[in-house]
Amino acid sequence: MAAMTAALACRGLGKRYGDLVAVDDVGLSITPGQAYGLLGPNGAGKTTTISMLVGLLRPDAGEVLVGGVDLAREPLRAKARIGYVPQEIALYPELTGRENLRFFGRLFGLPRRGLAARVDEVLDLIGLADRADGKLGAYSGGMKRRVNIGAALLHRPQVLILDEPTVGVDPQSRKAILDGLERLVADGMALLYTSHYMEEVERVCDRVAIIDHGRIVADGTRRELVSLVGGADTVELVLDGDVAAAFGKLRAVEGVSEAARTGESSVRLLADGGRYLLPSLITAVEGHATVTAAQVVEPDLEATFLHLTGTTLRD
């Protein structure tokens, strides 16, 4: 494939807060029409990375190129190509949805003439054309999230960077948001999508980087990442009894490569040939606890995360 200028690329990005290394040597490259996921638990460094990519935070190290334009050297040109969707709703509650969009459109340099039409277009895109004139403060969480995304689309960016865009959203709005994003990608938009929800990243993104403690520990297509787990299956067990002691026994069972507590009485194991191992797992906990439920899951990104970091995405 001929080398295409990446819509968004960064190299060696780093940021420290005192002794804490929030982001360490992060590099990634996204081509037009590609949806790239940054998957990691809370505190992994996703927001810090994004803040540096959109020019809100000066990196301690590394560089950011937007469509080949150096963000540090030509910030305005670079920023004109980026649409940034902040993690929190960043809009004026006392204005209507339409007024919010009009304000940011004008601020981002949309020509006076086309402004109203572009606002209508974006309202259509986020499916709020008929609710546009209510006060934003009175919108539901899902509607606010959609305007939050819409405000980043007004100036027709080539890269859309979203920081956990579905937090606190009802399933219906979530589906609408993900559908909308898929349409944008199909039309050639480059997408950087961060989340700690594996399902969303698996659905939207065709390439995923797994980030933990500020470092990208693996990246590739979903299939590539899942294959890192090898032939291992994920086994989820619900236990009744002395769960801590049982957990100790389980991780010592031959064939179990990783083990993590996922709740008060639940554990997740990564085990070669998981389904055949079930009987020995059940006998291993005897005397400490009883297995009240067991489930064997096909390998997924969650399993990859467990495999790579020894912890779970959500706690």
Added chain:
Amino acid sequence: MGRALLTVSAHELRTRLRDGTAIVIALIVPVTLATLFGLALGGDDPPLRATIGLVDLDGGEFPASVRREVAGAEELKGSVTLRDLPDGGEARRALDAGEIGAAIVFPAGFSARVGAGEGGDVTVLTSAGSPLAGVVAGAVVDRISAVVDARTLAVRAALLAGVPGDEVKELVERNGAAGPALALTGDPLAGGKVDLAVYYGSGMAALFAFFVVGASFRSLLTERKLGTLDRMRAGPLAAWVPVAGKAVVGFGLAMVSVCATWASGTLIFGSSWGDPLAVLTVLTAHVLAAAAITMLVAARVRTDAQADGVIMVISFVAAFLGGSLVPLHSLPGPLQTAALLTPNGWTATALAELAGSGAGVAAVAGPVAVLLAIALGAGGLAVLGLRKGMLL
């Protein structure tokens, strides 16, 4: 960038006006307070009316001419009244009770001694509570002293020339040093004294300028909390646009506020603040200094609530030390020195100068230069702070 700047300013202005507090803080409160202070403290006794006690233990021509002159002086008509009191003790009592603003005491035999060329002393009792009455009494006594001096000199000269003692008085009076004629020259109230209504009006203007302009920098922190500031900063516009767009509105509203207080003072009390161009120059320099100081606050605190608190404290401390609340001359010495550290102190000094003298811009070049230096210094620190805090 012009359009982006205009967009931020328009939004800021709209938010301030919608909020309603902008009008209250910029116009209603300072104008009302200035008017109330002007009425309460500039009201009944000074500057409009004063009663001066006259203790006449002499019964001669000098006290009589004082009565005549005060009654006849056009400038004092309706504003100064004389009240006869039996003795010095009674005068002191009336003064302490606030019944009179000042008293003039003629000792027994005063006129006779002056007539004999021996000179004489008149006592003036004043009270800090009625500076105006003190000024009038002082002016009257100055006049008496001048006449007494002239009289004494003339009598001595005549005696030296060998005129017999019993003819001297007639000779002197016939030759022009005409008795104790106390023609009051000019208005004893004019010059060096500022109407208290002007004083309190300019004080309120200086105080509220801080709140009005500070609210714009505070809103920068509100927008940071809201996340909209980050959204702006991630957009294709220069980093200074949000700050500048808000600063312009804060500056404009503060100018409207100080000018409204100025205009209302002039209309309600009919007292001039002095040369309009010079007053406007001082007020502009003051608002610039207040803007820089409140911007520095916004650069140093974390939240808009903290900004509110700090701006409140700084504004009141600067207002108190700088004579916006209490006239500078009634503060103790060390505090009068501290006034020089506040923009309010320089503004109060400059405006007092303008109102008292009727001078132009040149007369207040010094205070204006200091105000601009404060604006530049605080503004420079503020810009550095805003950069560091990624607000700029």
